[in-house]
Amino acid sequence: PLIRTNDKHHRGFVSDACGKLLCPAEWVWEDPIVRAGICDCMTAFIVSKNSWPAFMYENYEADSKNLERRLFKSKLLLIALQGLKAIFTSPSSANEVDGEGDAKVKTYIASIIGMRKVTPQAIAYAACQVRFALSNLTSWRTVDGDFDYHLFWNNVVDFFEDAPGPAAQTRVGKLLEWWTRQVISVSDSA
Numbered sequence: 001p002l003i004r005t006n007d008k009h010h011r012g013f014v015s016d017a018c019g020k021l022l023c024p025a026e027w028v029w030e031d032p033i034v035r036a037g038i039c040d041c042m043t044a045f046i047v048s049k050n051s052w053p054a055f056m057y058e059n060y061e062a063d064s065k066n067l068e069r070r071l072f073k074s075k076l077l078l079i080a081l082q083g084l085k086a087i088f089t090s091p092s093s094a095n096e097v098d099g100e101g102d103a104k105v106k107t108y109i110a111s112i113i114g115m116r117k118v119t120p121q122a123i124a125y126a127a128c129q130v131r132f133a134l135s136n137l138t139s140w141r142t143v144d145g146d147f148d149y150h151l152f153w154n155n156v157v158d159f160f161e162d163a164p165g166p167a168a169q170t171r172v173g174k175l176l177e178w179w180t181r182q183v184i185s186v187s188d189s190a
Contacts, residue, residue: 003015003017003018008135008137008138011134011135011136012134012136012137013035013038013039013047013136014136015136018134018135019038020054021053021054021060021134022047022131022134022135023038023053023054024054025051025053025056025057025062025067025071026051026062029054041146046146047147048146048148049147049148049149049151049152049154049155050155052067053131055076055131056072056074057071057074058070058073058074058075059074060074060076068171072175073175077123077126077127077130078182080126080127080129080130081118081122081123081126081179081183115184116184117179117184118176118180118182118184119176120156120157120160120161123160124153124154124156125153127153127156128149128152128153131147131149131152159172160175
């Protein structure tokens with residue numbers, strides 16, 4: 001079923017579509033025990049800032065053997081950051097998918113605000129906005145049940161800034177480069 005654009009009361013875990021996207025990646029939303037556990041707020045199924053929701057993964061599915069694989073590559077995050085692209089570069093650039101447009105204007109606006117690349121903070125902001133949009137909260141608040149947006153934002157930023165060891169730092173660096181190519185094209189940031 002489609003998500004109602006004018007009624008957030010039918011979002012969150014009461015919506016099958018939203019519930020699947022909000023479900024922590026280590027669980028399977030289609031499992032009736034998981035679904036009931038989350039909806040009934042059972043202790044074994046607490047949804048907190050410590051789990052990555054499915055909406056953060058490419059194709060909205062995690063690799064159960066490697067939860068970092070495909071993380072931060074979802075279409076919803078890309079769409080959210082395309083909205084931010086309008087802020088970081090120019091409103092018309094958010095609609096561009098093939099790099100057409102006036103690179104001088106985009107470069108100029110991005111340089112005014114010092115935006116040369118996508119930052120962990122921008123990704124964290126987009127992730128919080130997507131999670132809020134999928135939730136049934138009708139107004140912003142820092143805590144949604146057991147889920148703390150502020151701590152979730154910190155976890156996203158920490159994923160990028162506190163990567164443990166050289167191999168993880170290389171993977172995170174490549175992921176940030178990928179985001180920069182998606183949101184601020186190479187010609188825009190030059």
